[in-house]
Amino acid sequence: MRNPLSETIVNIKPSGIRKFFDIVAxxxxxxxxxxxxxxxxxxxxxxxRDEGIYSLEKxxxxxxxxxxxxxxxxxxxxxxxxxxxxxxxPRKQVLITVGGSEAIDIGLRAILDPxxxxxxxxxxxxxxxxxxxxxxxxxxxxxxxxxxxxRLTAKELEDAITPKxxxxxxxxxxxxxxxxxxxxxxxxxxxxxxxxxxLVMSDEIYAELSYKEKHVTxxxxxxxxxxxxxxxxxxxxxAMTGWRMGYVCGPDAIIEQMTKIHQFAIMCAPTTSQYxxxxxxxxxxDDVEEMRRAYxxxxxxxxxxxxxxxxxxxxxxxxxxxxxxxxxxxxxSDEFAxxxxxxxxxxxxxxxxxxxxxxxxxxxxxxxxxxxxxxAMGRIRKFVETL
Amino acid sequence: xxxIREAILTTIEKNxxxxxxxLAIRLGVSEPDIANTLEELESxxxxxxxxxxxxxDKTSIxxxxxxxxxxxxxxxxxxxxxxxxxxxNYPEVNSVYLISGxxxxxxxxxxxxxxxxxxxxxxxLSTLDTVISTATHFILKRYKDHGTIMxxxxxxxxxxxxx
Ligand SMILES: Cc1ncc(COP(=O)(O)O)c(C=O)c1O
Numbered sequence: 001m002r003n004p005l006s007e008t009i010v011n012i013k014p015s016g017i018r019k020f021f022d023i024v025a026x027x028x029x030x031x032x033x034x035x036x037x038x039x040x041x042x043x044x045x046x047x048x049r050d051e052g053i054y055s056l057e058k059x060x061x062x063x064x065x066x067x068x069x070x071x072x073x074x075x076x077x078x079x080x081x082x083x084x085x086x087x088x089x090p091r092k093q094v095l096i097t098v099g100g101s102e103a104i105d106i107g108l109r110a111i112l113d114p115x116x117x118x119x120x121x122x123x124x125x126x127x128x129x130x131x132x133x134x135x136x137x138x139x140x141x142x143x144x145x146x147x148x149x150x151r152l153t154a155k156e157l158e159d160a161i162t163p164k165x166x167x168x169x170x171x172x173x174x175x176x177x178x179x180x181x182x183x184x185x186x187x188x189x190x191x192x193x194x195x196x197x198x199l200v201m202s203d204e205i206y207a208e209l210s211y212k213e214k215h216v217t218x219x220x221x222x223x224x225x226x227x228x229x230x231x232x233x234x235x236x237x238x239a240m241t242g243w244r245m246g247y248v249c250g251p252d253a254i255i256e257q258m259t260k261i262h263q264f265a266i267m268c269a270p271t272t273s274q275y276x277x278x279x280x281x282x283x284x285x286d287d288v289e290e291m292r293r294a295y296x297x298x299x300x301x302x303x304x305x306x307x308x309x310x311x312x313x314x315x316x317x318x319x320x321x322x323x324x325x326x327x328x329x330x331x332x333s334d335e336f337a338x339x340x341x342x343x344x345x346x347x348x349x350x351x352x353x354x355x356x357x358x359x360x361x362x363x364x365x366x367x368x369x370x371x372x373x374x375x376a377m378g379r380i381r382k383f384v385e386t387l
Numbered sequence: 388x389x390x391i392r393e394a395i396l397t398t399i400e401k402n403x404x405x406x407x408x409x410l411a412i413r414l415g416v417s418e419p420d421i422a423n424t425l426e427e428l429e430s431x432x433x434x435x436x437x438x439x440x441x442x443x444d445k446t447s448i449x450x451x452x453x454x455x456x457x458x459x460x461x462x463x464x465x466x467x468x469x470x471x472x473x474x475x476n477y478p479e480v481n482s483v484y485l486i487s488g489x490x491x492x493x494x495x496x497x498x499x500x501x502x503x504x505x506x507x508x509x510x511x512l513s514t515l516d517t518v519i520s521t522a523t524h525f526i527l528k529r530y531k532d533h534g535t536i537m538x539x540x541x542x543x544x545x546x547x548x549x550x
Contacts, residue, residue, distance in 0.1 A: 021548040036548035126550045297413035304412045
């Protein structure tokens with residue numbers, strides 16, 4: 001039989017997360033505890049779940065318009081104005097997607113032609129690089145540095161630009177490092193973007209989980225809104241990962257093409273989830289703040305613990321990850337994580353799952369209760385003492 | 388930004404046994420600052436006590452709790468305060484609230500048996516001058532108390548590793 005598979009797909013290497021997941025699954029040991037998840041430990045606030053249930057009771061079980069419920073798009077625009085001071089037109093500049101994940105995928109497909117280069121700062125979320133390749137683009141990786149607290153500098157960006165560069169992916173607050181970009185960092189980036197006439201895909205899914213200043217979106221920097229594809233969603237801020245609710249805002253022309261792909265590939269985002277999302281935006285601010293405060297306490301606790309143990313760890317100001325260094329132990333991240341799992345039954349994700357420059361680091365999630373974190377830190381401490 | 392008093396209160400409301408150094412780390416303030424603020428809150432009477440939540444049903448110790456609706460005649464000058472005081476001074480009484488709606492005071496009580504509680508109501512409560520009537524509701528099962536769900540051991544159903 002002829003080869004049934006696409007070469008492009010076969011050549012994409014599977015996610016490093018998957019590999020670790022398989023090792024943990026294979027151990028199938030109830031003693032294993034994990035700091036390896038990328039989703040909140042909180043349940044979706046009850047009033048939001050209740051609206052989802054209510055929408056089912058009322059029989060809201062049909063497709064919505066391709067772009068999503070108008071009321072939801074309007075609430076998203078209100079929210080973005082209220083929280084981040086950017087204005088979008090709900091009729092033409094907003095598309096409701098199946099998680100931020102879909103927005104990343106179809107955004108790249110709407111923008112890229114074969115050979116177009118996409119600058120991807122790493123360490124970063126796992127989907128940008130493969131989705132770029134699937135869209136026919138060429139990923140150009142920028143290796144972010146610990147000494148810059150894993151922020152992207154204008155110089156690093158400038159050095160990666162070629163005549164073929166079309167798009168920068170800007171993933172802050174960052175998974176896996178917890179890094180953020182503050183206003184002055186973004187202004188420096190915006191200048192380069194405008195000078196070279198580029199676009200930005202800004203993945204701001206962790207915007208609400210910022211612990212220093214309020215998050216700033218690059219779309220708010222003068223001259224940037226028309227160049228920015230702003231991606232956000234409900235998974236992290238509202239603890240709604242399973243609802244698969246995200247959205248993208250941007251210039252009419254880009255949203256129009258994305259809506260076309262979305263219409264053919266997806267039809268519309270899940271209707272129940274859209275109703276729940278309306279409630280989240282209308283009445284969820286306090287829930288978000290309460291969860292943010294809980295994460296913030298855990299964050300401070302973990303940074304303190306890692307420094308006590310003698311593992312270097314810059315203070316991350318976003319998302320729910322810390323990214324401690326293991327360089328002084330003379331092991332690869334993979335070895336460290338594998339041995340930690342085998343010896344102490346603690347699962348963490350090696351930094352390399354998020355790009356080669358994650359070598360020498362671990363991603364530690366604090367989407368766990370303090371009690372759980374204490375238990376886990378006890379195990380890391382024990383493990384490090386044996387080294 | 389959340390102020391430090393609020394942060395301390397919301398944290399120790401859930402766990403009053405947390406030690407000061409941990410609280411200092413989690414809130415990003417110095418330990419002496421925490422200690423001083425706690426002292427302030429205690430002396431101002433904002434913090435009124437540090438209690439332990441116990442699910443007595445899981446012990447072999449007998450305890451019965453009841454909610455009692457009490458209708459009273461408010462008194463000149465003192466309104467409800469005097470009668471409330473008379474009621475809350477009984478050590479059996481757990482809490483006394485002035486309530487809007489169909490009755491006036493909500494009293495919660497604890498005793499060893501139904502009989503003991505009923506006796507308290509008939510002998511002590513309903514015989515008070517200003518008490519017009521009482522309605523006693525025994526608590527059969529406590530599902531959730533002080534924000535804590537008593538029975539469910541919530542397990543983590545998330546995938547152990549995810550992006
Ligand atoms: C940085 C980042 N972007 C996007 C996503 C996708 O999230 P969702 O599709 O649930 O919105 C994730 C999920 O882990 C993420 O970490």
